[in-house]
Amino acid sequence: SQQDEIVSGLRERVVRRLQAIREPLDRRLRDGSKKRPLGHEQLSQQEREGIRSGLLCGSRSRAGIKRAFPRSGVLEYVEGRASVAGMECERSDRGVVCCRPLASTISMVSTEHPAYWKMLSRFMDYEPGSFRCFPSLIIAGAQKCGSTALTGYLLHHPGIRFARHKELHYFDKNESLCLGSLFYLAQFPARGEFLTAEATPFYLADPRACARIHAQLPWAKLVVVVREPISRARSEYAMKNRRVDAQGDFATALATTETSARLLECLVSAGPRNTSRGLAGCAPRSLRESTKFPLFRASVMKQLRAARADDRKLFFEDFLRECFEPLDDGSKLDVGVASRVFQGNNPPPYSTRFRIRACFPEGVRERLSGEFGDVMRREISQLNACASRNFEWGVVPETPDHAATLVDTCVKVHTGITIQYVYRGLYAAQIARCARSVDKNNLVVIESDDLRNTPQRELDRVAKALGIRPFSYDPRIFQTDNLQRAIRDKYPTFENSGWQLTTTYQAPLDPTLRAELLAFFKPHNLLFFGLAGRHFPRWLDDRHHPGRS
Numbered sequence: 041s042q043q044d045e046i047v048s049g050l051r052e053r054v055v056r057r058l059q060a061i062r063e064p065l066d067r068r069l070r071d072g073s074k075k076r077p078l079g080h081e082q083l084s085q086q087e088r089e090g091i092r093s094g095l096l097c098g099s100r101s102r103a104g105i106k107r108a109f110p111r112s113g114v115l116e117y118v119e120g121r122a123s124v125a126g127m128e129c130e131r132s133d134r135g136v137v138c139c140r141p142l143a144s145t146i147s148m149v150s151t152e153h154p155a156y157w158k159m160l161s162r163f164m165d166y167e168p169g170s171f172r173c174f175p176s177l178i179i180a181g182a183q184k185c186g187s188t189a190l191t192g193y194l195l196h197h198p199g200i201r202f203a204r205h206k207e208l209h210y211f212d213k214n215e216s217l218c219l220g221s222l223f224y225l226a227q228f229p230a231r232g233e234f235l236t237a238e239a240t241p242f243y244l245a246d247p248r249a250c251a252r253i254h255a256q257l258p259w260a261k262l263v264v265v266v267r268e269p270i271s272r273a274r275s276e277y278a279m280k281n282r283r284v285d286a287q288g289d290f291a292t293a294l295a296t297t298e299t300s301a302r303l304l305e306c307l308v309s310a311g312p313r314n315t316s317r318g319l320a321g322c323a324p325r326s327l328r329e330s331t332k333f334p335l336f337r338a339s340v341m342k343q344l345r346a347a348r349a350d351d352r353k354l355f356f357e358d359f360l361r362e363c364f365e366p367l368d369d370g371s372k373l374d375v376g377v378a379s380r381v382f383q384g385n386n387p388p389p390y391s392t393r394f395r396i397r398a399c400f401p402e403g404v405r406e407r408l409s410g411e412f413g414d415v416m417r418r419e420i421s422q423l424n425a426c427a428s429r430n431f432e433w434g435v436v437p438e439t440p441d442h443a444a445t446l447v448d449t450c451v452k453v454h455t456g457i458t459i460q461y462v463y464r465g466l467y468a469a470q471i472a473r474c475a476r477s478v479d480k481n482n483l484v485v486i487e488s489d490d491l492r493n494t495p496q497r498e499l500d501r502v503a504k505a506l507g508i509r510p511f512s513y514d515p516r517i518f519q520t521d522n523l524q525r526a527i528r529d530k531y532p533t534f535e536n537s538g539w540q541l542t543t544t545y546q547a548p549l550d551p552t553l554r555a556e557l558l559a560f561f562k563p564h565n566l567l568f569f570g571l572a573g574r575h576f577p578r579w580l581d582d583r584h585h586p587g588r589s
């Protein structure tokens with residue numbers, strides 16, 4: 041079919057590029073140690089390109105050094121090996137389930153690629169001998185439309201098990217893909233009387249994820265939850281707002297010399313080998329209780345892990361010296377700790393402040409770039425300017441394919457909750473792009489209000505698409521409190537990212553802004569209705585959602 045041709049054409053192009061990149065790299069690897077760190081400036085143009093395009097793994101250490109090595113994950117993907125090595129697929133009333141033995145793959149990987157295995161084993165938790173099953177169901181989008189509610193409901197289905205974490209981001213992040221399908225498989229439970237599922241609502245927005253999913257998991261069903269785009273955007277903005285607030289509070293707490301001093305004492309007593317557990321146990325309470333703390337802890341660990349095992353102690357000491365500014369006023373630091381970390385300074389420092397910008401940049405970089413109306417208007421005007429420059433049909437796409445080309449040309453997609461509040465509500469564009477690789481029969485679209493109002497009916501649609509027996513849910517699980525509980529039990533840290541089951545909005549949206557946004561989204565919504573084969577009149581209605589959004 042045309043889709044297959046596109047995929048195989050793409051694959052050929054990628055393989056050719058890959059060969060061009062691999063040859064010099066293989067030579068270098070033969071010449072030197074497999075793990076030889078390469079200074080960024082030492083990377084060849086091709087290697088740099090390989091890292092950029094995601095064909096090679098590149099990791100950055102604190103010293104700015106990059107390592108490049110062939111990415112097992114991407115090799116699997118490009119060569120189509122991931123899906124076949126030892127895989128067993130079966131179709132039953134449990135749907136289509138494809139599994140692979142984890143243990144034999146592990147022994148192969150650990151002997152053939154020790155460096156890769158070393159990196160991989162850090163992320164893995166597995167029982168030897170078990171088969172793991174790739175997901176047959178992926179909740180692929182869209183963000184802020186109710187994907188977590190849908191996950192929370194499906195958690196009660198006896199024939200479905202979800203991955204350990206919500207939002208694996210395997211198909212959209214080069215670093216995850218880099219770890220390969222073994223890493224991905226390890227996120228799912230050992231084979232049992234169920235199919236497996238994962239939910240990463242960013243997949244729909246990512247320009248490459250659908251093609252990657254199709255190449256690795258051609259049997260998987262993708263469920264896309266959509267929502268009236270203005271409410272969606274507002275929900276995303278509200279979540280970002282919560283994150284920025286939490287970030288400000290964390291930075292303020294960290295900036296006090298008292299907190300910084302206690303943190304440094306805590307790190308010194310935990311030492312290089314026990315840093316993570318130590319931080320969880322002895323970091324000042326004002327930090328530990330913040331929703332930003334897990335990110336902070338992960339960031340410290342990531343920086344420390346960049347050090348090679350043999351020089352970890354040295355690296356740890358360097359980290360402390362670089363990240364804690366010596367001061368001579370403020371909250372006093374334990375004398376022993378001060379002289380150990382800041383030895384050589386004159387006069388001897390007795391207090392300190394954590395250098396948050398240098399040492400925890402991810403904790404302070406999120407910003408709101410204006411009021412909701414400003415960011416929406418700015419994004420729309422940039423999109424319109426780009427569209428009128430590039431397309432004879434101007435700013436209003438006439439077909440879903442036009443809409444897909446519009447976003448391909450005019451939107452540089454960013455991960456995370458960034459400034460793409462408008463783009464992520466252009467469902468026709470994103471679904472049409474996804475359908476270039478994923479078979480339409482494998483795409484199930486659910487509308488957010490329908491999910492809220494008639495959940496059993498929507499869950500039956502998912503079961504039907506998966507080819508599994510319908511399941512009658514206890515209606516109590518649809519109550520908000522129970523839904524919240526189910527989500528918290530499964531994903532206890534999910535709310536740390538600023539996510540909440542529902543947002544309380546302070547005021548309704550300004551009517552003028554609402555009218556402008558409705559007018560902008562209308563043609564995109566109509567294209568989406570055409571694709572979905574359903575009309576959602578509430579999306580076009582000015583009176584819709586006066587209270588909720």
Ligand SMILES: Nc1ncnc2c1ncn2[C@@H]1O[C@H](COP(=O)(O)OS(=O)(=O)O)[C@@H](OP(=O)(O)O)[C@H]1O
Pocket residue numbers: 182183184185186187188189190241271274275276278488489491492539540541542543544
């Ligand atoms: N049962 C049910 N059905 C449909 N939608 C529901 C349901 N429960 C919650 N919500 C709404 O989901 C919004 C959050 O969406 P997500 O969970 O997909 O967000 S995320 O992308 O995972 O961050 C969030 O939107 P806002 O409240 O506007 O922020 C929720 O209201």
